[in-house]
Amino acid sequence: DTGVSQNPRHKITKRGQNVTFRCDPISEHNRLYWYRQTLGQGPEFLTYFQNEAQLEKSRLLSDRFSAERPKGSFSTLEIQRTEQGDSAMYLCASRPQGKTQYFGPGTRLLVL
């Protein structure tokens, strides 16, 4: 399968713990995006990378959220000191320049 992959697919954690999600984009796609989707809502844009450069991060929900793409390939999204309100689906998407975005299956986070 050469689509966007995300791991893990599900994560249950206790409030206050840190969690990290991984996204592996389609190999030739230089742009990578993270979104959050809560129940009954559409995805909400969080941040994006062009190669290894994070060009937009003002939409990250708080300073507890951070993302990296160290070598311009896979990316990680970390949430520190998780809160129950962080429970959501976290989606990753990638695309080559000028084309549409291809989404991964998402990581569903439940914070207890």
Next chain:
Amino acid sequence: SQQGEEDPQALSIQEGENATMNCSYKTSINNLQWYRQNSGRGLVHLILIRSNEREKHSGRLRVTLDTSKKSSSLLITASRAADTASYFCATDGGGGGADGLTFGKGTHLIIQP
């Protein structure tokens, strides 16, 4: 923040009927896209219409765009049970400079056999 608003929020029709969903948005756009999301699965891109286009077709899908009214519609003809999903419109280029898509809340479509 959500820019697009889909209407209706939910739609239930019989298999074989046509389904129409509408989307309104607030700011200027480069293009508007429609995505489908099945329960528990990721988003699948359906069709993109550019701001200088008024209508586009892809298989059983027909999309219209009215930039003067900041609205779009998605028509699915001859619906099938497999079309049951949530449908989202997403705009590109009007969201304050960020390069991400701005999604609406979606229309949940149920096709009854």
